[in-house]
Amino acid sequence: MKVDLSRYDKQNVEYARTIGASKLKQVLWFLSSILFVRNPFIPFSGFRKWILVLFGAKIGNGCRIRPSVQIKYPWKLTIGDHVWLGEHCWIDNLAEVTIGSHVCISQGAFLCTGNHNYHSSGFDLMMKSILIEDGVWIGA
Numbered sequence: 001m002k003v004d005l006s007r008y009d010k011q012n013v014e015y016a017r018t019i020g021a022s023k024l025k026q027v028l029w030f031l032s033s034i035l036f037v038r039n040p041f042i043p044f045s046g047f048r049k050w051i052l053v054l055f056g057a058k059i060g061n062g063c064r065i066r067p068s069v070q071i072k073y074p075w076k077l078t079i080g081d082h083v084w085l086g087e088h089c090w091i092d093n094l095a096e097v098t099i100g101s102h103v104c105i106s107q108g109a110f111l112c113t114g115n116h117n118y119h120s121s122g123f124d125l126m127m128k129s130i131l132i133e134d135g136v137w138i139g140a
Helices: 023-037 045-054
Strands: 077-079 090-092 097-099 110-112 114-116 125-127 130-132
Touching: 023 045
Parallel strands: 077 097, 090 110, 097 130
Antiparallel strands: 114 125
């Protein structure tokens, strides 16, 4: 079976119903993410944490969130204590991502909760949550 991308209609993608936030919140997050979280010129990890929590992320104590981290939907993110998110790591969380305590996500690492079904002619979106247990180190 060949994939027919002309049949793919992103307006009908399943995740559109499961984003979990209003359009206004999504737009505000997009702008805040660019200005404050992904911005490499803001060196303060605590400020990035505060912005993420403001948008619904659950983040434990002692976390370090380095510059240029990209997170799709903070309201679908739970992080334990003493976690390190390295520069340029990307959490593309269309579904829930839960990160345990004492975890290091190294610079440039990519966590993705969604993919397209290349076996389907409609290129349907598939989503699964990610659970990273305590003490894990994920390298790029």
